[in-house]
Amino acid sequence: MQSLTNRGKQVERKPMTLVEKMYLPAIFKGMGITFSHLFKKRPTISYPEEQRPFSAVFRGLQILNRDEEGRERCTACGLCAVACPAEAITMEAAERQAGEENLYREEKYAAKYEINMLRCIFCGLCEEACPKDAIYLSQTFAPANYGRTGFIYGKEDLLIPNPVTDPEGYAKAKGTIPQATK
Ligand code: SF4
Ligand code: SF4
Secondary structure (H helix, E strand, O other): OOOOOOOOOOOOOOOOOHHHHHOHHHHHHHHHHHHHHHHOOOOOOOOOOOOOOOOOOOOOOEEEOEOOOOOEOOOOOOHHHHHOOOOOEEEEEEEOOOOOOOOEOOOEEEEEEEEEOOOOOOOOHHHHHOOOOOEEEOOOOOOOOOOOHHHEEOHHHHEOOOOOOOHHHHHHHHOOOOOOOO
16 A cells, blocks of 8 residues: 555564563663653642642632732723623622722622623633723633532632731732742
């Protein structure tokens, strides 16, 4: 049969020698390769104790941002939901009441904000569309879950820790404290 490429190789079918029949050279050669790997740098890591740093442009789980006073930045304008090609974002707006100025930055805020992580393709368009710097894609990802409802992330899952009451949690979520790699 005519070969499609010129990369074909003729295999010699000469009879094996006595040493070859004992397979010892092949066994020692294989063990040599195995032992040589003992002295090489391990390409694997012990996840989850050890974690690789993400790329600077990695787009992970969304975070709803607060300002430096701990107030929610989102004004429930809906631009992120309109920009989302996967239609993964839903929200309900509410009006800020007197005395809630320390909770919400704008007069209107998102009383309910949900992202369906089974729909999200982590494209980052919601972050680009937001005029209030209220949503961004962080350097973490949605953990595995057994149920579909576990992938509907509500406001309580997405909201960043308050920088006033929990500065360490806020800095960690922001990525200003590098994650432990060991
Ligand atoms: S990252 Fe993309 S797909 Fe996911 S919620 Fe934002 S706009 Fe939608
Ligand atoms: S996250 Fe931004 S774009 Fe989306 S509703 Fe809130 S303010 Fe508007």
